[in-house]
Amino acid sequence: MLHDDGFHALDRQECLRLLAKVPVGRVVYTxxxxxxxxxINFSLDTDAAVVLRTSPASDLVRAIDGVVVAFEADEFDATTRSGWSVVITGRATVVTDPAEHERLSKVGPDSWMPQRKAVFVRIESKMVTGRELGAGLRAH
Amino acid sequence: MLHDDGFHALDRQECLRLLAKVPVGRVVYTxxxxxxxxxINFSLDTDAAVVLRTSPASDLVRAIDGVVVAFEADEFDATTRSGWSVVITGRATVVTDPAEHERLSKVGPDSWMPQRKAVFVRIESKMVTGRELGAGLRAH
Structure with missing residues (x-):
């Protein structure tokens, strides 16, 4: 679908495929x-939830646990004026179950920062929207 | 200043210098x-306000005119796990003054999308915060 503003809307599958390509996204909250x-760097869980790894003392954990947040990732090329962006909107939840924590310690994202103790946060992919300008980056 | 989470805080001048390097940032709103x-692509005005160019019919204009929003830009390198991010928080205002509109038509950002008519939005750089992980990208 080509909108008046020149963007193509992307379907859920295409959004998740693009999201899996990039290491860093952005948590949007209040x-x-x-x-x-x-x-923050992230990984996608098997149910398409976004998984973040942070520290128990982080402001982020206090601000988003149990709250609906947005998570955005994108790639743009200024030369060709093309690119895509994907936004997931859903509830963020700190993982408290020890077995789930153990599983995510193996398959979840690494931290880019030194951390003594890790906390995992999952963001449900309740709403997944994406859009694309041009076609330069989509196939890469 | 090195925080416990491994990030260096950046001062306002450094934040604005980094912001001027990248063509695309992200408007964060409700x-x-x-x-x-x-x-969205953007430019920095002489008073360090972020200037966006969009269309009069855009949802964005309706959602952010007169409202405090955040504007974020960043660069990260997954290989070296380094990068920076800058966030400006301030009131967004649609430019209605004809002389100011004319000035921004010359010095403001181009649109990446076909637009019959342009609307400029300024975001005041009331709060400017930034942080850096590693030092790999700062000097580039």
């Missing part, structure tokens, strides 16, 4: 009543 | 009571 955004 | 995020 902090002290203001819009907040934090880039 | 749409129908849900967190929303939209990648």
């Amino acid at each position: 902090r002290q009543a203001l819009p907040a955004v934090l880039p | 749409r129908q009571a849900l967190p929303a995020v939209l990648p």
Whole structure:
């Protein structure tokens, strides 16, 4: 579907395929009543939930546990003015089940930062939307 | 300043210098009571406001005019696990003054999409925060 604004809408499968290509996305949430955004590396779980790994003391964990957040990833090429973006919107939940924590320690994302203790956060892929401008990056 | 989470905080000048390097950032706002995020190309005005160019009919204009939003840009390198991110938080305002519109038509950002009529939105750089992981990308 080509919108008036020149973007093609992407279907859920295409969105998840693109999301799996990039290492870093951005958690979008509210902090002290203001819009907040934090880039973080992630992985996709088998049920298409976004999995983040952070530290128990992080502000992020306190701000998003149990809350509906957005998670965005994109790739753009300024030369060809093409690219895509995908947004997942869903509830974020800190993983408290020990077996689930153990599983994600093996298959979940590594942290890019030194961490003594890891906390995993899952964001349900309840709503998945994506759009594409041009076609330059989609096939890569 | 090195935080426990391994990031260096960046000062305002450094944030604005990095922001000027990249063509695309992300507007973070609220749409129908849900967190929303939209990648868009931008430029920095002389007073360090972020300038966006969009169409009068866009959902974005309706959602953010007069509202405090966040605007984020970043660069990360997955190989070296380094990068930076900058977030500007401030009020977004549609430019209605004809002289200001004319000025931004010359010095503001181009649109990446075909547009019959342009609307400019300025986001005041009231709060500017940034952080850096590693030092791999900062000097580039």
